[in-house]
Amino acid sequence: MANRRASITDLAKALNLSTSTISRALADHNDVSEATKKRVRELAEELSYQPNQLAAALRRGRSNTLGVLVPHITGNFFPQVVNGIALEASKAGFNVMICQSNEDVKQERKNIDLLMNSQVEGILVSVSNTTQDFGHFDAVRSQDVPLVFFDRIVEGFRGNNVSAVMLDxxxxxxxxxxxxxxxxxxxxxxxxxxxxxxxxxxxxxxxxxxxxxxxxxxxxxxxxxxxxxxxxxxxxxxxxxxxxxxxxxxxxxxxxxxxxxxxxxxxxxxxxxxxxxxxxxxxxxxxxxxxxxxxxxxxGCETMGISAVRLLQKMLNGNPDRQAQPRNVVLRPKxxxxxxxxxxxx
The missing domain is CATH 3.40.50.2300 (Response regulator)
Structure with missing residues (x-):
């Protein structure tokens, strides 16, 4: 276990308890005795056990994670946009998974697959300079995952779960x-x-x-x-x-x-x-x-990032069935x- 992260299964095997008992003990449930809670907590501390927050969130039906895909994180523009995204996402209780395409459409496709496989709740993306075929966004659209393009958008790519934030x-x-x-x-x-x-x-x-x-x-x-x-x-x-x-x-x-x-x-x-x-x-x-x-x-880099997250939140919370409400936000240049x-x- 020294070479890998301790799991809830490891705790259960070591203490000869069920994983559900371990989970309830760590959550301080009343149906677990104080003695058992003490044994579980002591072993968890000894093994430096950390709960898998993503797995727990998925069991609840939510990942609480937003995917962000940018062409690069060099210069001033995209880092500031990402900063705005991270700040606003944190306020809303979301984690952020950031990927960069390095202006390569092949990498952009791989990143979209990664984010979808990670079951993010929404994706915010600025497309690469080399992107002219937008088929890889069809999977996002078809699965009704809210998709917000920002800055570099895909004109004419529409759907009930597709929106955009852009500068004029x-x-x-x-x-x-x-x-x-x-x-x-x-x-x-x-x-x-x-x-x-x-x-x-x-x-x-x-x-x-x-x-x-x-x-x-x-x-x-x-x-x-x-x-x-x-x-x-x-x-x-x-x-x-x-x-x-x-x-x-x-x-x-x-x-x-x-x-x-x-x-x-x-x-x-x-x-x-x-x-x-x-x-x-x-x-x-x-x-x-x-x-x-x-x-x-x-x-207005940070404003663009903040606006993108707020728009995605509205899309997530729009209807009980989580069908997104498309909308475009246009920011004024200075x-x-x-x-x-x-x-x-x-």
């Missing part, structure tokens, strides 16, 4: 690009992630519509679709600077690509924002520490204007 990415991008135009920028490049992902598609559409609304032409040569990170942001900026008519601003769909673009621009001797305005999206911690500080859009885009005094 379109509006965030529209406001940011409008700000750049108001600062006098007329050739605004856009670095975007894969457009089959809703957040990038909506930010890209906000970019295009803001240009059109302000009477500016859309130049497809100023649009780069890529996996967004610091390295690709730098590479894209270098390509843009080789064009005959270089951009005077960059709107990147995440902050890592924005800082990469800023580094490339400064390496070429350009001043930010005087020669090249830079803006990102997500409000990563480093955006307030760079020189200059980077204009971005705050996504434009944070900083030095990297300010060409005119506020």
């Amino acid at each position: 990415d379109y509006q965030g991008a529209y406001q940011l690009v409008s700000h750049l135009i108001e600062q006098g920028c007329t050739r605004i490049a856009h670095f975007t992630g894969p457009l089959h992902i809703n957040i990038h598609k909506n930010r890209h559409q906000g970019y295009r519509d803001a240009l059109t609304a302000h009477g500016l032409e859309i130049d497809e040569d100023l649009i780069s679709v890529m996996e967004l990170n610091q390295k690709t942001g730098t590479a894209a900026m270098k390509r843009m600077l080789k064009q005959s008519n270089v951009p005077d601003a960059v709107f990147a769909s995440n902050d890592l690509a924005a800082v990469g673009a800023m580094q490339a621009a400064k390496a070429q001797g350009l001043r930010v924002p005087q020669d090249m305005a830079i803006a990102g999206f997500s409000n990563e911690v480093f955006t307030s520490l760079t020189e200059p500080t980077i204009t971005t859009v705050d996504q 434009l944070l204007v900083r030095e990297s885009s300010l060409r005119k005094p506020e």
